[in-house]
Amino acid sequence: MKKLVSVIGASILMLTLLFGLAGCGSDNDSGAEQIVIWAWDPAFNIAALELAAEFFNAENPDVEIIIEEVAFDSIVQQLNIAFAAGTMTGLPNIALVEQYQSQVFLQNFSEHFYPIGNRVNTNNFAGYTVPIHSHNGVMYGVPFDTGAIGMFVRHDILAQAGFSVEDVYMIDWWEALEISEAVFEATGVRMFSQNLAATGGYARMNMTASGTWYTGADGQTVNINNSPSIRRAVEVLKEFVDRDLVMHHGDANTMHANWHTSQVWAVPGAVWLTPSVMLDDGLSGQWTLVPYPRLPDVQGATNFGNMGGSAWYILDVPGYEIAAEFLSFTFGNNLEFHEALLTEIGALSVFTPLANSPVLSEPHPFFGGQPIFQQFSIWANNIPQFNVGLHTYFGNSLISTAIVEILEEGRDIDDALNAAQHHADTQLN
Amino acid sequence: MSNISLKEPPQAKRTLNLTRFKRDLVGWCFILAPVILIGIFVVYPMINSFHLSLQSGVGRNLNFVGLDNYTRLFQDRTFIRALQNNLTYLAIQVPLMILLGLLYAVLLNKKDLKFRSFFRMCIFLPAITSLMAYATVFRYLFDQQGIINALLLNWGLIQDPIGWLMNPVLARVTIIAALTWRWTGYNMIFYLSSLQNIDEGIYEAAKIDGANAVQAFFKITIPLLKPIILFTSIMSTIGTLQLFDEVVQITDGGPGQATVTMTQYIFNLMFWYNPDFGYAATVSFAVLLMILTLSVIQFWATRDRDKPRRRA
């Protein structure tokens, strides 16, 4: 009996020791103040953060700014996990959140975010961004990048096939198709690279350029099979794939490789791809920027759309005061900072005072002196209004599934879209 | 039992009963901790998940909705796809793996084979990899720009790179290939150990009676190994129906939703789309019912029909 007690006692002691030590392991020994930030894309967002840290540390040297690279879907998942559990342990002070998730978070969990609106002038940001990142009239996120889209083209390859930049300026997709066929015949180069297994981005670019979205005006009802823009976008992609004018990539590495090994002559995408396009110095001067192709025969279609665009959100984790100071000092109010963002990183933000800055119209050496940011900035103002709504990620998966069925399983387009619609109807009640 | 009990006086017998009772109690004490833990972490969640499946809502604001979630479940295309995927993986991968494992075990049990421990080690090696690590490796091996395509192109077997992970069917094939690679060796060891307990004499007798190797395999080996085959089969069934890590890492459920599994769908429902724990619980409860059904079927199909099971 005595042995039993002593064994039990020893076990309890051992357990407490182990767990106690284990529990201690996750504490932060913070002497100086710290701001932990989660973001993705080293070439763009993280580079911007490092610049911001420089700016901030110049005035506040003893604040340690820790930047962690976390994939954007991980960020969403982790935040969801924390909000669902109701505990904020382990969350960063600031997280970059894609605009598609903002409303979901704000409408359900606004109490976990710091209302930055009272530190930052909302007029500093492009009109369409403010409602996306606000709730009940209070702004919670600091809008960062625009996500305005365009198309970078290789004018040298086009020239080989006998085309000039004017030939691809403000065109629609069927015109692009004709040109692509000619270019392919002459040079063997396809038009663009697309992840055919995940086509949400492609859909979103085309939808916004026509002023539509997965959801209708109320932001709730999903409309897939009755949307002329979605149908046309799918048709276009199918044509391109059927005629072997598109390269497939499964990840960003391959996508970059396709660009830089001249296997494609166009990069239709958002402004935040600029640093990635610039990764290969050897091609400096060969790229020119033109507007995104519009959807042919769709009412309301334009050449100006949006993909992505995120905002910095402060979480109610200890340290939000200093985090708020950090954001308002840099992204929130600082024109000089935004100018530096543009010139040093090539990051174009939605900061409205930037529009009057001489920096914006500076010729960009990589693009043969073209003032690309000014162009993006002007185009951003031409983006038709759209309501991001609540079901973007769901919409993405609907479109991706439908397109895979159409491309790989030979399913009829209307069939696939109807099935997607049916799925949405039954799931989102 | 000891000889002492034969000659006990009545007093000692009462003490013996007390001792037996005390020992029995000690036995219960030994069992207590795991049983409590299982009660808390397995049984309670199971009951709770049924209760949850009757609710719906965002985050922790859940409202009672009766059987709505189940109606939704039957029309849920993604769920149906996930279910199909799990069953496909199950139906193809598990029998394939068991047969291969048995084959390897039988071959590696042959006394006249050289290099047996080398082969055994090679085939078992995949079993020690972490799921994330080997899934990563397979993802890049089968990438369109990966080594497998490079080798196939080099040897002139194909003209264009195959989009293993782009095509829904090929993506599932890749996953099945990965699973088989990983788990065959593991099961092989179970079979090998059991085989080494079988008396050689049985095979000798069969040979004298004129049976060849194949007949011996099917009429002797398999019936004798039935318990362990059943065991690995059920373990594999449970494992395949709960597939998560590999699918997330190799294809992330893609292309589209072509390879998504039920556990992955549950995870997405919980933390990715608009979190609805009630519905997630519904899906998970459906998974439970499926596993129970399949296990019962497997038990029933392989029960001893000729004689009652001996109590071991």
Add this chain to the structure above:
Amino acid sequence: MKKIKISNVFIYIFLSVASFISIFPFYWMIVSSTNRSFDITMGRLLPGNYLFNNIQTMLNETNFLTGLWNSARIAVIATVLTLLLSSMAGYAFEIYKSKWKDIVFRLLLLSMMIPTATMIVPLFLMLATVSNTVPAFGLDTIPAIIIPGLASVFLIFFFRQSTKMFATDVLEAARIDGMGELGMFFRIYMPIMKNTYAAAAIITFMGSWNAFLWPRIVIRSSDLHTLPIVLNLVNATYTLDFGLILLVSTLSIIPMGIVFFVLQKHFVAGMMGSSKG
């Protein structure tokens, strides 16, 4: 007669192909750890001299060391505790056999069928409640990672099976000599069942080392990341460095490999011991 049987030749070929297929991914993984990402995408199959660079990148840009440390201590604690609990239970079910205990045992076996998927949602909500009341055991803590997995019905079953072969007269003798029940367990049973413990240790350690889903849900702060999580994150960066990814993959397998090879003989013996009966 040392005639080489034709059938044996086929068998050798078959097994060689099987072994090659089993080994090739390892080879590619290890070799790629020494190569540059670009070369790997070009299909390089020979070792390169980029190993040092990859290691540097790993130390600078990933949480590898933290992940290694966390995975290791979690696996060790989990293994020790699980072995203790499961072996005691398995031993008790067999040595202190009784009708009621057998009923409980069969119920436990039934519970083994319940998939993790079913338990995740309620477990998570339980975790949430605990986090708000006893944070030390809630989200983002090691106890939360380990405790739900401590009771392994599989291992209890395994130990019970192995105990069937145990010679109980040794226990009787000890009992007569006055040794207590616990003493019998620790001083007699455990040393004799070394092989079973070794096999069980490998299984548990492997399970804990490779666990992804539950730790992923529980863990948030980067200080607590385990290796599978580190590996998953390294794969999710914007631009992928294959040399780095495969280096981390290789390194994450090595500890498991060491544990296994050290305990190999015991493992096989232990598995065989449980297969009788």
